[in-house]
Amino acid sequence: xxxxxxxxxxxxLDYVRTHALAGNWAAGERIVVAxxxxxxxxxxxxxxxxxxxxxRAPWTAVHIETPRTRNLHEDERxxxxxxxxxxxxxxxxxxxxxxxxxxxxxTAFATEARATQLVVGKSARSRLFELRHGSVVDRLVRETxxxxxxxxxxxxxTTPQRRARNGTAGSWGRRSDYLWTSxxxxxxxxxxxxxxxxxxxxxxxxxxxxxxxxxxxxxGLRAGLxxxxxxxxxxxxxxxxxxxxxxxxxxxxxxxxxxxxxxxFVTSQFAxxxxxxxxxxSSSARAxxxxxxxxxQLTQTSGEEELAQxxxxxxxxxxxxxxxxxxxxxxxxxxxAANPAEDRLDTIDLAAVSWVLERGAPAGRGSDTLTAxxxxxxxxxxxxxxxxxxxxxxxxxxxxxxxxxLSLLMNLLxxxxxxxxxxxLTEEMQGMAQLKERDRLRAALLSSVSHDLRTxxxxxxxxxxxxxxxxxxxxxxxxxxxAQRLNRFVANLLDMARVEAGALKLHVxxxxxxxxxxxxxxxxxxxxxxxxxxxxxxxxxPLVRVDPQLFHHILINLLDNAGRYADPGTPIAIRAExxxxxxxxxxxxxxxxLPPGHExxxxxxxxxxxxSDRKQSGTGLGLAIVKGFAxxxxxxxxxxxxxxxxxxxxxxxxxxxxxxxGMDEQ
Numbered sequence: 001x002x003x004x005x006x007x008x009x010x011x012x013l014d015y016v017r018t019h020a021l022a023g024n025w026a027a028g029e030r031i032v033v034a035x036x037x038x039x040x041x042x043x044x045x046x047x048x049x050x051x052x053x054x055x056r057a058p059w060t061a062v063h064i065e066t067p068r069t070r071n072l073h074e075d076e077r078x079x080x081x082x083x084x085x086x087x088x089x090x091x092x093x094x095x096x097x098x099x100x101x102x103x104x105x106x107t108a109f110a111t112e113a114r115a116t117q118l119v120v121g122k123s124a125r126s127r128l129f130e131l132r133h134g135s136v137v138d139r140l141v142r143e144t145x146x147x148x149x150x151x152x153x154x155x156x157x158t159t160p161q162r163r164a165r166n167g168t169a170g171s172w173g174r175r176s177d178y179l180w181t182s183x184x185x186x187x188x189x190x191x192x193x194x195x196x197x198x199x200x201x202x203x204x205x206x207x208x209x210x211x212x213x214x215x216x217x218x219x220g221l222r223a224g225l226x227x228x229x230x231x232x233x234x235x236x237x238x239x240x241x242x243x244x245x246x247x248x249x250x251x252x253x254x255x256x257x258x259x260x261x262x263x264x265f266v267t268s269q270f271a272x273x274x275x276x277x278x279x280x281x282s283s284s285a286r287a288x289x290x291x292x293x294x295x296x297q298l299t300q301t302s303g304e305e306e307l308a309q310x311x312x313x314x315x316x317x318x319x320x321x322x323x324x325x326x327x328x329x330x331x332x333x334x335x336x337a338a339n340p341a342e343d344r345l346d347t348i349d350l351a352a353v354s355w356v357l358e359r360g361a362p363a364g365r366g367s368d369t370l371t372a373x374x375x376x377x378x379x380x381x382x383x384x385x386x387x388x389x390x391x392x393x394x395x396x397x398x399x400x401x402x403x404x405x406l407s408l409l410m411n412l413l414x415x416x417x418x419x420x421x422x423x424x425l426t427e428e429m430q431g432m433a434q435l436k437e438r439d440r441l442r443a444a445l446l447s448s449v450s451h452d453l454r455t456x457x458x459x460x461x462x463x464x465x466x467x468x469x470x471x472x473x474x475x476x477x478x479x480x481x482x483a484q485r486l487n488r489f490v491a492n493l494l495d496m497a498r499v500e501a502g503a504l505k506l507h508v509x510x511x512x513x514x515x516x517x518x519x520x521x522x523x524x525x526x527x528x529x530x531x532x533x534x535x536x537x538x539x540x541x542p543l544v545r546v547d548p549q550l551f552h553h554i555l556i557n558l559l560d561n562a563g564r565y566a567d568p569g570t571p572i573a574i575r576a577e578x579x580x581x582x583x584x585x586x587x588x589x590x591x592x593x594l595p596p597g598h599e600x601x602x603x604x605x606x607x608x609x610x611x612s613d614r615k616q617s618g619t620g621l622g623l624a625i626v627k628g629f630a631x632x633x634x635x636x637x638x639x640x641x642x643x644x645x646x647x648x649x650x651x652x653x654x655x656x657x658x659x660x661x662g663m664d665e666q
Contacts, residue, residue: 028057029052029055029057029116029117030057030058030059030060030113030114030115030116030117031048031051031052031055031057031058031059031060031115031116031117031118031119032059032060032062032109032110032113032115032117032118032119033045033047033048033059033060033061033062033087033092033118033119034062034063034064034102034106034118034119034120034121035061035062035063035080035083035084035087036063036080036102036121037072037076037077037079037080038121038123038154039079039154040121040152040153040154041079041080041083041121041154042082042083042086043121043152043154044119044120044121044152044154045061045083045086045087045090045092046090047119047150047152048061048087048092048119049087049090049091049092051117051119051150052091052092057116058093059091059092059093060092060093060094060095060113060115061083061084061087061088061092061093061094061095062094062095062096062097062106062109063080063084063095063096063097063407064096064097064098064099064101064102064105064106064109065096065097065098065099065105065407066098066099066100066101066102066105067100067276067279070279077406080406081406081407081410084096084406084407084410085361085362085406085410088381088410088414089360089361089379089381091383094410094411094414095109096407097109098281100273100276100277102136103136103139103140103143106118106120106136106140107140107143107144110144110147115147116147116148117147117148117149117150118140118144118147118148118149118150119150119152120136120137120140120149120150120151120152121151121152121153121154122135122137122151122152122153122154123153123154137149137151174219177215177218177219177220177223178219178223178226180215180218180219181211181215181219181223181226181227181230182230184210184211184214184215184227185208185211185227185230185231185234186234187211188207188208188210188211188231188234189234189238191207192204192207192208192235192238192239193238196239201239201240204235204239205235205259208231208232208234208235209231209263209267211227211230211231212224212227212228212231212263212267213267214227215227216267216269216270216275217274217275218275220275221269224267224269225265228261228265228267229261232261233246287407287408287411290318290408290412291408291411291412291415293314294314294315294318294412294415294416295415297310297313297314298310298311298314298415298416298419301419301423302423302426303423303427304336304420304423304424304427305336305337307419307420307423308325308336308337308388308420309337309339311323311325311337311390311416311419311420312324312325312337312338312339312390313339314412315390315392315409315412315416316339316392318408318412319392319400319401319405319409321392321393321394321400321401322338322339322340322392322393322394322395323338323339323390323391323392324337324338324339324345324375324390324391325337325338325380325388325389325390325391326353326357326388326389326390326391327357327387327388327389328357328386332350332354333350333353333354333357333389336388345375345391346373346374348370348372348373349364349373349374349375349391351370351373352364352369352370352373352375352377352391353377353389353391355369355370355377356377356378356379356386356389357379357386357388357389358386360379360381360386361379362376362377362378362379363376363377364376364377364391365393365399365400366399366400366401374393374397375391375392375393375400376391376392376393376399376400376401377389377390377391377392378390378391378392378409378413379413380413380416380417380420381417382417382418382421387417387420387421387424388417388420390413390416460479460483461483461484461487464479464483467479484526491553506547506550506632506633507547507548507549508545508546508547508633509545509546509547509548510543510544510545510660511543511544511545511546511548511551512543513537513541513543513544513576513585514537514539516548516551516552516555517535517537517555517574517576519552519555520552520555520556520559521533521559521574523552523556524556524559524560524563527559527560527563527564528559528562528563528572529563530568530569531562531563531566531569531570531571531572532571532572533571533572533573533574534571534572534573534574535573535574536573536574536575536576536577537574537575537576538576538577538578541576541578541583542583542659542660542661543659543660544583544654544658544659544660545658545659545660546633546635546654546658547632547633550629550632550633551629551633553625553629554625554626554629554630554637554652557622557623557625557626558587558622558623558626558650558652559572559587560622561622561623561650562587562588562589562648562650565589565591565648566589566590566591566647567590567591570589570590570591571590572587572588572589572590573586573587573588573589574586574587574588575588579653581655581656582653582654582655582656583653583654583659584651584652584653584654585651585652585653585654586649586650586651586652587649587650588642588647588648588649588650589647589648590645590646590647591646591647591648592646592647593641593642593646593647593648594639594640594641594648596641599638599639599640599641600638600639602623602639603623603624603626603627603637603639604624623639623650626650630652633658634655634657634658635652635653635654635655635658636652636653636655637650637651637652637653638650638651638653639651
């Protein structure tokens with residue numbers, strides 16, 4: 001019922017998206033986990049996994065990429081990438097959404113995904129911080145009334161606050177940005193000086209908006225604010241009387257300075273926001289273009305080897321690294337593709353690959369495991385197993401993938417895993433189609449040969465019967481015996497064709513095991529010549545419900561097999577005994593027996609096992625017919641070596657449903 005509900009939910013979600021309908025329309029649960037760079041985000045992922053497992057629902061781990069993301073510290077980027085990788089390993093759909101704010105992006109994604117439950121974290125921030133910046137969690141709860149929001153406590157984000165106070169070159173911009181901003185202010189000052197005899201002071205002040213807007217658009221908010229302050233000071237120093245000083249004699253000019261500074265701040269804010277949006281759009285476009293090109297290359301490949309080479313080539317091109325793709329094999333990790341092709345791996349590298357293939361977690365340079373390796377290996381996984389491992393390295397020994405590229409890499413690896421799984425499924429389907437065609441041709445050949453041999457055999461048997469009147473009995477017996485042997489071979493061919501074609505018709509009725517055994521022994525008396533029959537069938541055994549003709553064929557083939565492969569002059573035992581919930585009928589011979597571990601192989605069609613008494617003349621059909629007929633009758637058949645002495649033991653087990661009780665017999 002739950003699977004049916006999930007299928008209905010997926011179809012409804014497609015319909016809602018196609019027709020742009022609002023609302024969750026939840027026929028099943030959908031979990032979204034908000035992931036950030038803060039410590040403790042891995043706990044959110046594990047909590048989301050537990051919730052998804054409890055309600056058996058699909059879940060998604062999403063990171064909202066804002067303009068602030070560009071200023072993250074390297075450790076924060078690595079922590080974010082590790083958290084996203086953990087979510088992918090736990091079975092989540094991992095995605096990154098660009099937005100101007102976390103609240104806007106998370107709300108839009110939850111609405112688009114039709115989420116029913118949302119897992120977010122709340123760090124222990126000060127009251128002053130929440131008054132200044134607001135609480136994302138509180139606003140999220142208010143603005144998503146149709147979603148159950150799970151709020152988990154997180155650690156205090158001390159690292160970002162310390163970084164904000166101390167400041168870094170990356171957060172305040174490059175020195176060249178401020179140099180160019182100063183030059184633009186100086187140029188506007190020179191232009192205003194040259195036009196001062198034409199323009200009044202108010203129009204000169206408007207000229208200083210140009211460097212403010214250009215600096216904010218090109219270099220960001222801080223450079224725009226710097227341009228606003230520098231423009232106000234330059235306007236005051238060079239144009240407002242008394243010139244050459246920062247003193248303002250006319251109170252009206254104070255208002256002009258304040259207005260200029262305010263307009264500069266507001267203009268820089270808007271320009272910086274537009275630039276941030278453009279950067280986000282450009283970053284998203286580059287990632288989408290790389291992903292689209294990667295998928296385009298994968299869709300043009302057919303075989304798994306060609307696909308592996310395409311994956312290595314594209315990832316190497318996108319990240320400008322050397323790549324190698326490996327899969328597991330009985331002899332250890334095996335290289336499937338490499339770019340360039342001459343790459344070889346050291347012992348430490350192979351150990352890292354083995355870790356990735358066994359654990360499904362990254363290993364190598366830049367990870368937490370086997371960091372001495374020059375390569376960084378990532379798993380290519382599906383929902384249940386690790387399909388392959390891909391390694392990346394650089395010639396200069398630096399980390400192969402930068403922290404801000406890990407999100408794109410995760411998306412590429414997910415698509416590569418899907419492509420490999422699709423290629424393997426395609427090969428398996430092709431193999432199954434070939435196997436079906438081969439089985440069809442074999443069945444047709446068996447049927448044709450069997451029917452072509454049956455007609456001359458009938459004539460031979462009839463002629464042998466006529467020869468009895470004049471020829472010697474020994475000659476006639478030999479002709480008849482060989483014809484009967486050939487007739488059984490043809491019957492086996494026909495029976496095997498019927499088993500494989502599923503054309504058996506059953507006529508089930510109660511029979512006595514003792515009578516069935518006696519009839520089979522009589523029909524195989526020539527094959528059992530020289531072997532005494534030790535019969536161990538209790539008289540009080542119940543009747544069994546089987547098809548008499550098919551069961552007779554089963555016994556004939558088992559006895560013929562025992563007579564052919566038992567040591568000359570040794571007895572053959574037939575035992576039937578009651579077991580809890582079943583009845584067991586066994587045929588035991590004296591001989592070398594079966595090779596240990598190959599007992600089930602004797603029931604395969606046309607199989608004669610090497611290194612045992614089963615490798616002799618014969619077609620290999622008899623025991624396959626026993627297996628096929630027993631399965632059609634609902635019986636179990638097994639082969640094993642005798643425990644008391646050398647030899648093989650073949651056992652037919654009758655389940656309780658095939659046994660006739662005393663009331664049924666009456």
